[in-house]
Amino acid sequence: xxxxxxxxxxxxxxxxxxxxxxxxxxxxxxxxxxxxxxxxxxxxxxxxxxxxxxxxxxxxxxxxxxxxxxxxxxxxxxxxxxxxxxxxxxxxxxxxxxxxxxxxxxxxxxxxxxxxxxxxxxxxxxxx
Numbered sequence: 001x002x003x004x005x006x007x008x009x010x011x012x013x014x015x016x017x018x019x020x021x022x023x024x025x026x027x028x029x030x031x032x033x034x035x036x037x038x039x040x041x042x043x044x045x046x047x048x049x050x051x052x053x054x055x056x057x058x059x060x061x062x063x064x065x066x067x068x069x070x071x072x073x074x075x076x077x078x079x080x081x082x083x084x085x086x087x088x089x090x091x092x093x094x095x096x097x098x099x100x101x102x103x104x105x106x107x108x109x110x111x112x113x114x115x116x117x118x119x120x121x122x123x124x125x126x127x128x
Contacts, residue, residue: 055096062093
């Protein structure tokens, strides 16, 4: 009485197909998720590089703008607005950083720190 009507084999075949399909779907979902994470990581890294490049460009421009404050003749002919602009520029550069290491690189590159800016000598004639 070992004869079957084929139902058990049909059910077993259906279960195998369903398990295989589920495994393939799981594998596809895992690959899709991995690709999504890889894409997001790449975008994040690129955005970080773009931001760092922009920040470096802004700092270079600010450095060029602040170079004259180290010369006495600048202080002789600069008015309060010029001094205020220089202070604001230096303060913005000194306090804007991707990370603390970037701030130390800014100072190492010759940009005055907030303390240095506040300790600069007063203009000899601020009304000019």
